[in-house]
Amino acid sequence: MSEQILLLAGDFVEDYEVMVPYQALQAVGHDVHAVCPEKEAGDQCPTAIHDFEGDQTYTEKPGHNFELTHDFDAVEPSDYDALVVPGGRAPEYLRTYDEVLETVRHFFEDEKPVASLCHGLQILAAADVLEGRTCTAYPALEVDMRQAGAEWADDVVRDGNLVTAQAWPDHPEWLAAFLDLLGTDLEQPAEAAED
Template structure:
């Protein structure tokens, strides 16, 4: 089994959507390369914390932690078994980098496992090729999904949608379910004795 996972991060990505997958996948024995275009290994990205309050029309944002990039942006994405796309504000500008789109397109074309949480879907919609795919995301991004021919599924924030090689969830409360499905696609079975 290839144990290398690529995670694309950027400034003001959602704190939990960066830290949780990095730590959880590392715990399971994967090598998670967290990369950012125009940043090098040991550079940092700033994260943001998004919280949901009853009655608010959208999430509230505050400054999170600094997260250290642990690898340079790959020239060859074929070395990776899976792709993690956290949300937050980072995806809206990460999709402006051609090298990011090339990597995302590689995973889509090769049908390798992808997990996109919240606004992470924006990196998939920027590439296209989602016609007929059932997907979910933060509700504000649903129009990007439908404009690319995807089928938006409205689910709870702690739920996921799996369609082929793509796992999506609307927000960080869905992490446990999203990453359980993602590692299944990677060929990992977790058992308890």
């Protein structure tokens, strides 16, 4: 049985951090609904590519246009089994929407799986759901995570229903931990493997 997963996007969400989980989760059979406040299904969010090229911080380049699949205003959090919160510049302003924070709180109150990385954790901090948890985020956000009451980790970490990573280079380990948390069965039936 596939899980129905909500993915929060916004203008200038990090390209890899929205595209890769969106496609990977669909590839293994999950139903992913991508939404953004003040936007509807079919609207697009421009993305930004953050790269690590030896500077003191990441560089930013234009990415792709990411098409939303559902209307944010129609979202009923109780209809979803899990939540994905990617990074980029979008979390900085998405955390100002009360509806976004209420949605995030629902997943923590009901202990549903949540995967977040990079600057996506700014939304979780604003929702006040990190107190007493161990997590990671983009390294420059360590002070923000500690101020939100979290214990800092330097690697991909799973703490209860929460899986966090520092940035898109962590995708393999981060997605594997999230799929494990979801209970996703990646084994092919014997008869399908033989075909």
